[in-house]
Every structure is written in structure tokens, then in C-alpha cells.
Amino acid sequence: MRIAVCPGSFDPVTFGHVDIFRRGAKLFDKVIILVSVNTVKTPSFTIVERVQLINKVIAETELTNVVVDIWDGLLADYVKQVGACAIIKGLRAVSDFEYEFQMALANKILYDEAETVFLTTSAENMYLSSSVVKQIAAFGGDISHFVPECILHDITERLIPKNIRGNNHGNS
Numbered sequence: 001m002r003i004a005v006c007p008g009s010f011d012p013v014t015f016g017h018v019d020i021f022r023r024g025a026k027l028f029d030k031v032i033i034l035v036s037v038n039t040v041k042t043p044s045f046t047i048v049e050r051v052q053l054i055n056k057v058i059a060e061t062e063l064t065n066v067v068v069d070i071w072d073g074l075l076a077d078y079v080k081q082v083g084a085c086a087i088i089k090g091l092r093a094v095s096d097f098e099y100e101f102q103m104a105l106a107n108k109i110l111y112d113e114a115e116t117v118f119l120t121t122s123a124e125n126m127y128l129s130s131s132v133v134k135q136i137a138a139f140g141g142d143i144s145h146f147v148p149e150c151i152l153h154d155i156t157e158r159l160i161p162k163n164i165r166g167n168n169h170g171n172s
């Protein structure tokens with residue numbers, strides 16, 4: 001069985017991530033979405049909350065070969081532990097490349113048996129990131145264009161300040 005790990009912060013998961021999950025699921029027998037720790041980021045959702053959000057989204061899809069897991073150690077150790085042959089990463093723009101390239105090389109040194117596979121983002125998601133969602137939410141903007149409906153309420157509750165909630169977003 002060809003297993004791939006799709007790691008990320010997913011803080012929160014967006015349509016851009018879901019697109020990568022779907023496309024990864026077509027290429028491998030099993031895809032493990034791995035909610036991991038990025039030491040340079042301060043997340044808005046706990047790691048368990050992020051898993052819950054992804055699980056809600058996955059439950060609404062036809063993706064039967066996708067599971068979600070948590071890991072607070074080195075990605076390479078997890079990949080080795082589950083016997084994965086690939087790490088899936090989405091690439092949006094040239095600006096992502098240097099950082100992703102660096103991580104891919106480091107992971108290859110830490111565990112040589114797995115390849116990092118880059119999937120270019122779909123054109124409609126080029127601009128989309130969790131940070132964009134958080135910034136728009138912080139000002140009460142409509143985030144329904146960026147995250148699946150089934151988690152819109154959870155994200156709104158957390159990210160949109162109470163005093164401006166309901167002014168300008170989809171699921172108020």
C-alpha cells in the first residue's frame with residue numbers, strides 16, 4: 001500500500017487544503033493528513049481543534065482513503081513510523097518554494113525513503129491561506145468563500161470578534 005503523509009498547521013483548514021487532500025487521495029492508496037507543529041507559528045486553534053475541523057470536512061466528502069492524525073515531533077520520524085513513501089505539499093507560488101524546498105531537502109536527509117511530492121495549487125486557490133482567512137475574519141469579513149460551510153460557524157465563533165460578528169459574513 002502506498003501511503004502519503006500530508007502535513008501542515010491547518011490553522012484552520014481551507015478550500016485550498018481540501019483541494020490538495022482530494023488530489024493527493026487520487027495518487028496514493030492512503031493519505032494521512034498530519035496536523036503538526038510549526039515552531040514559528042502561534043496557532044489560533046489548538047491542535048485537537050484543528051483535527052476536529054478537518055474531520056468534519058472529511059466526513060462530508062467521498063474521500064474514503066484519507067485519515068487525520070496529530071504529531072508533535074519531527075515529520076520525518078512520523079513518515080518513517082507509518083511506512084509512508086511520500087510527503088504531499090501544496091505549492092501556491094514562487095514565494096512558497098524556497099521554504100518548501102528547504103523542508104523537502106531536510107526531510108530527505110532525515111529520512112531518505114520518502115519523497116516530497118509538490119502539488120501545484122488550483123488556480124482559484126492561488127491567493128488562499130489560513131493567514132488570509134484569519135486576517136479577513138479579524139475584521140469581520142465574509143470567510144464563506146474560503147472555508148467549507150460545515151466549519152464556518154466554528155471558525156466564525158473563534159476568529160470574528162463578537163462586536164462585529166454578523167455584520168458582514170456568510171453564516172451569521
Ligand code: PNS
Pocket residue numbers: 007008009010036037038039041073074075076102103104106107
Ligand atoms: O502549514 P505549515 O505551517 O507550512 O506546515 C509546516 C509543517 C507543520 C509541515 C512543518 O513545520 C513540520 O514539518 N513540522 C514538524 C516538525 C518538523 O519536522 N520540522 C522540520 C521540517 S524540515
